[in-house]
Amino acid sequence: MSWLTRLGFVAPAAAAGTDEAALLARVTAGDAEALALLYRRESGSVYRYALALGGDEAAALDAVQEAFAQLLRGPQRFEPGRGSLGAYLAGMARHQLLGQWRDARRHVPLDDAAEDEAEPLPGSDANLDGEQRHSRLWAAIRRLSWPQREALVLVDLQERSYDEAAAIAGVSADVLRTRLHRARQRLADLLGAGERP
The missing domain is CATH 1.10.10.10 (Winged helix-like DNA-binding domain superfamily/Winged helix DNA-binding domain)
Structure with missing residues (x-):
């Protein structure tokens, strides 16, 4: 802790629960229930990460949405051996934030x-x-x-x-x-x- x-200041992270690979396979097969479960399980921590990193709610929400959209467009890109699904999504959100700032020419x-x-x-x-x-x-x-x-x-x-x-x-x-x-x-x-x- x-x-x-x-x-x-923060609550401890929840346990992962369902096997990520199995859940992602169900999402890839079009299982909407699995997508909802995945989103409920991972979106909160990805959002908190993006918000804490950027300090802007709208940018954080955009980053989370884009991270999940990228996951759905290419679920095969996630490699469980390289880290957790939450880390993968956080990495995509990070890149989205950096892209937003670059596009807006904001100084970080x-x-x-x-x-x-x-x-x-x-x-x-x-x-x-x-x-x-x-x-x-x-x-x-x-x-x-x-x-x-x-x-x-x-x-x-x-x-x-x-x-x-x-x-x-x-x-x-x-x-x-x-x-x-x-x-x-x-x-x-x-x-x-x-x-x-």
């Missing part, structure tokens, strides 16, 4: 220099209620660089393994660990000494 889950900060220009965080009163703490955490997460935010979301929020998170991010597990370490340090700094995990 991650430190964010213990603090009550890739280094710590842009973080210093962000708005200040809300105050750090000792008696912040849950909603204020939650807002403050997300404000701090949005100030992380893209690679750091992605590592934090994948490992600490979605509780994915280092290998699975690295596969989604398209980097080695060592690079992902370095990004995660820096993200945790930066987040602790942003939240202040009294809020350290």
